Amino acid sequence: MLSTASRIAARPAIARNGAQVRNMATLKEVQLRLKSVQNIEKITGSMKMIASTKVNKAQRAMENARAFGNASSSLYVSAETQPVEDGKTLFVASSSDRGLCGGIHSSVSKATRRAIAKQPEAPVVVLGDKSKAQLSRAVRKNLTLSFNQIGKGVPTFDEACSIVDVIQESGIEYDNVDIVYNKFLSPISYEADVLRTFSQDAFKASPNFAVYEIEDDVLANLEQFTFANAVHHALVEGHAAEMCAKRAAMENATKNAGEMISKLTMFYNRGRQAVITNELIDIITGASAL
Template sequence: MATLREIQQRLRSVQNIEKITKSMKMIASTKVAKAQRNMDTARAFGVASNSLFQSAETKATDGGVELIVASSSDRGLCGGIHSSVSKATRRAVEANPEGRVVVLGDKPKAQLSRAVRSNITLSFNQIGKAVPTFTEASSIVDVIKADGIEFDSAKIVYNKFLSAISYEADSITVYSDNAFKASPNFAVYEIEDDVLANLQEFNFANSIYWAMVEGHAAEMSAKRAAMENATKNAGEMITKLTMTYNRGRQAVITNELIDIITGASAL
């Protein structure tokens, strides 16, 4: 059995962990509201820009190159956020083994490297430290373009925010300018080629921004829930350890009293 000193050291350790998890929960709680406000704005712009493909009835061409963008972050301690995106990305790769993968965040990169390493073409880190911005999304698109990654359709896999306690993996589809030109209703739009290229790049950046911001909101909510559960578990452990320590201390005092009484009786 553990000695009283060992129990006391473990008790102090768990108490320190409880203070940390409680602080992290409070920090995540303050970030959730801001993340949700940014998510609502990004979602509105994202839906509006992607409605262009719906109106034109754009579809992926048969045998076309598909790009899969896994959008998550670098941070941990947030439940199954990263696993959700990684599993959905692996399913997308299984459906299209030749698909090229771009990973946003070190956490999903570490998970996907074990399963679809050969498909990963590009990866980004320093993701998720703060609320994502459109500038970051535009920079990601610029790097993808500069790297010469061509595609007919891009599937952006992200965590869709459902509520403060739930999320699910979803995807946003973006098409290339050539796929948009081949749309049945493209003729109703009077768009020049140079404008069409800029529009496609903007839609791509806007969709990545939407996925990043919505994923960030889901991550903050998941982190708050995870830290709340961790704080609760630490509190229960502290109660058990305190009870164990008090019982052990009481047993030591009782034994000392017995020794004193026995010694006095012997005299």
């Protein structure tokens, strides 16, 4: 949007008779564009500050979620749990409802599409409207459930439990669950990754399952807890990556707006100076003629 305004302001206008004339882009128009870009710079600067304040909070929540998520994953690692051969896999795409954060939602959608290409009949649950809109164009027949109102704040464990309850009550059959999310690498980088959790049957088939001596009623609760833990881990880590991406996007937008303001200011000053010079020439010429 900003680059378009710059091109419009910089290119010469075409007179009605077809001849090119110097575009005074009417100084009024340039002044209005300059004011518009200045307003955009204020907005993006404010959004950058807001995202910056949310980043620290999101990173603290991410560290706590990682501790519980890694504990759940270590359970399956210790039991040497493996995906059931020819088992059903449920894919959960974890994103949010918010935009203005670069291609962070696209990375989840692309990774989910690559995974579904290997299992075309696998059901998909989408967390967040952004990935839902992207996946519905490519794998609409696989979409089973979707959740919104995600990403307004730091996701909580209660929200993850509610999501898991709805999934299990929907009757979706699965042996393995692959949660596709954005893994936080640093404040300026992230990558799509997969968190895997398993059903009761898959866990029972683990080589080291007998070591735990878990009763069946406890096993059902354990499955729900590890599933909710993994969803919470994915949501919180994705939220932290999203806040950092949003801060970077707003920082770049503010920088671009500042560059645009400099160009438009220079263009406006040159045009204004040309108008003043022409008026002085007319005055001097008129005085000389007298």
